[in-house]
Amino acid sequence: MAISLYSTEAGALVPFTPVVDGRASIYVCGATVQGAPHIGHMRSAVVFDQLRRWLVYRGYDVTLVRNVTDIDDKILAKSQAEGRPWWAHAYLYEQEFTAAYDAMGVLRPTYEPRATGHITEMVELIARLIDAGHAYRAEDGSADVYFDVRSFPDYGGLTHQRLEDMSDAGDAPVRGKRDPRDFALWKAAKEGDPASASWPTPWGRGRPGWHIECSAMATRYLGSAFDIHGGGLDLRFPHHENERAQSRAAGDAFAGIWMHSGLLNVGGDKMSKSLGNSVFAHELFERFSPLAVRFFLSTAHYRSTLEYTPAHVEAQQAALDRIANFLARARQALGAAAPAVPEAAAGYAASPHRVPEDFAAALDDDLSIPRALAVVFARVSDGFRLLDGRAEEQELARAVGEVELMLDILGVNPTAAHWAGGAQPAGASAAEGALDALVGELAQQRAQAKAAKDYASADAIRDRLAAAGIALEDTPDGVRYEVRG
Numbered sequence: 001m002a003i004s005l006y007s008t009e010a011g012a013l014v015p016f017t018p019v020v021d022g023r024a025s026i027y028v029c030g031a032t033v034q035g036a037p038h039i040g041h042m043r044s045a046v047v048f049d050q051l052r053r054w055l056v057y058r059g060y061d062v063t064l065v066r067n068v069t070d071i072d073d074k075i076l077a078k079s080q081a082e083g084r085p086w087w088a089h090a091y092l093y094e095q096e097f098t099a100a101y102d103a104m105g106v107l108r109p110t111y112e113p114r115a116t117g118h119i120t121e122m123v124e125l126i127a128r129l130i131d132a133g134h135a136y137r138a139e140d141g142s143a144d145v146y147f148d149v150r151s152f153p154d155y156g157g158l159t160h161q162r163l164e165d166m167s168d169a170g171d172a173p174v175r176g177k178r179d180p181r182d183f184a185l186w187k188a189a190k191e192g193d194p195a196s197a198s199w200p201t202p203w204g205r206g207r208p209g210w211h212i213e214c215s216a217m218a219t220r221y222l223g224s225a226f227d228i229h230g231g232g233l234d235l236r237f238p239h240h241e242n243e244r245a246q247s248r249a250a251g252d253a254f255a256g257i258w259m260h261s262g263l264l265n266v267g268g269d270k271m272s273k274s275l276g277n278s279v280f281a282h283e284l285f286e287r288f289s290p291l292a293v294r295f296f297l298s299t300a301h302y303r304s305t306l307e308y309t310p311a312h313v314e315a316q317q318a319a320l321d322r323i324a325n326f327l328a329r330a331r332q333a334l335g336a337a338a339p340a341v342p343e344a345a346a347g348y349a350a351s352p353h354r355v356p357e358d359f360a361a362a363l364d365d366d367l368s369i370p371r372a373l374a375v376v377f378a379r380v381s382d383g384f385r386l387l388d389g390r391a392e393e394q395e396l397a398r399a400v401g402e403v404e405l406m407l408d409i410l411g412v413n414p415t416a417a418h419w420a421g422g423a424q425p426a427g428a429s430a431a432e433g434a435l436d437a438l439v440g441e442l443a444q445q446r447a448q449a450k451a452a453k454d455y456a457s458a459d460a461i462r463d464r465l466a467a468a469g470i471a472l473e474d475t476p477d478g479v480r481y482e483v484r485g
Contacts (some may be wrong), residue, residue: 003364009256024060027218029231032069033093037100037281040264044232047302049106049263053344053409054363065221066109086446100281103290105411113217119199121216126185134249143188143204152249159237167399184209211242229255266306284438291419292317295412324414330400337402342408353401376406388447439481
């Protein structure tokens with residue numbers, strides 16, 4: 001089955017047809033490093049990490065570029081307020097983003113360019129736009145350079161808007177602009193700006209506008225035509241609309257498919273700085289394991305709005321614990337016969353296992369991860385039945401291999417080396433992990449005794465555990481246990 005992805009520009013599912021056979025090129029808008037990362041940043045990062053992993057599994061050689069915006073008005077303002085040089089401020093928060101991505105198991109991008117490292121490419125692109133009649137120097141004589149939206153008839157084509165209906169329409173005068181909707185490609189240096197925050201150009205000293213940097217960096221690393229441009233839904237307009245307009249006006253085909261991950265609500269409201277309801281990554285990791293957070297972020301379709309509450313994460317932690325319990329028990333039962341843990345970095349080619357067809361069909365269909373997780377849960381239920389029914393070693397090993405492969409593609413395999421115990425809730429100890437293994441072993445012995453109709457031994461195991469404050473519960477999906485006071 002061919003991979004289909006939802007294209008914002010087309011407004012429909014389209015087949016993934018790469019520019020170069022066997023290769024997939026992806027540009028994802030990364031962070032503007034003005035402050036600490038929040039859960040919304042993590043959701044977008046996880047979505048495109050999962051897309052990348054799936055494309056790798058499907059045999060593509062993936063190049064993923066994720067930029068860092070390390071110069072803009074907010075960075076300058078916040079660095080001044082916090083009393084540090086703007087470049088030190090940007091680097092501080094860039095490191096925080098990197099640490100959060102790493103904690104969440106997001107694979108490092110192939111390239112992670114900074115805006116300040118690509119001024120030359122931006123200036124060259126702006127010059128091309130001026131020469132083509134799509135950009136102009138500000139009419140007040142400053143070093144500002146604007147894109148002329150009326151010169152590009154398809155402006156609004158990404159977000160399906162007409163120019164006259166856009167929110168900035170009107171006759172109010174804007175300094176140096178021909179039309180209020182024209183957007184900045186280059187911004188003149190302002191009085192009071194640090195000297196290090198501007199660069200010389202044919203139009204005067206200044207710094208880049210927000211949109212030009214992504215057009216310049218995407219084409220620098222991926223070429224004039226590439227496969228997928230990704231980012232959060234909030235970037236569709238004006239950021240991505242403007243990227244598309246300036247790139248195509250300059251003669252570049254640019255992105256074939258535009259993908260956008262959905263927004264995240266907190267307590268029923270859209271997360272925003274103005275509402276003061278941002279949930280920062282470091283706060284999440286104090287309460288939950290990064291694995292639990294990533295698992296929670298994977299439970300809704302990437303294009304849908306996801307509601308965050310601590311209770312929602314806790315509910316998903318229970319599901320994750322069940323998966324981890326199966327894998328721990330199965331690996332213990334298999335011993336040396338347990339399959340190798342799959343790794344995205346190895347390209348999955350070395351894995352002797354393949355994912356179930358239903359799982360593959362779900363991810364081929366616009367990265368439908370909730371459907372894919374349903375396949376995982378069904379296979380885990382099968383696995384518990386195999387454990388409790390004294391299955392053949394080969395059959396159990398296959399179940400483990402398939403479950404772990406599916407989970408690794410989603411980036412939530414609790415046995416992966418990256419997580420190293422992260423399947424447990426925040427604050428869980430090694431002792432709790434040991435308890436899982438010991439109870440699992442006794443539960444397996446009890447199941448074997450019942451299968452042999454040795455009910456006295458089965459009851460004795462249950463009674464020993466009950467005396468230690470551990471209650472066993474037989475369910476259709478296997479045995480669960482609860483520690484009671």
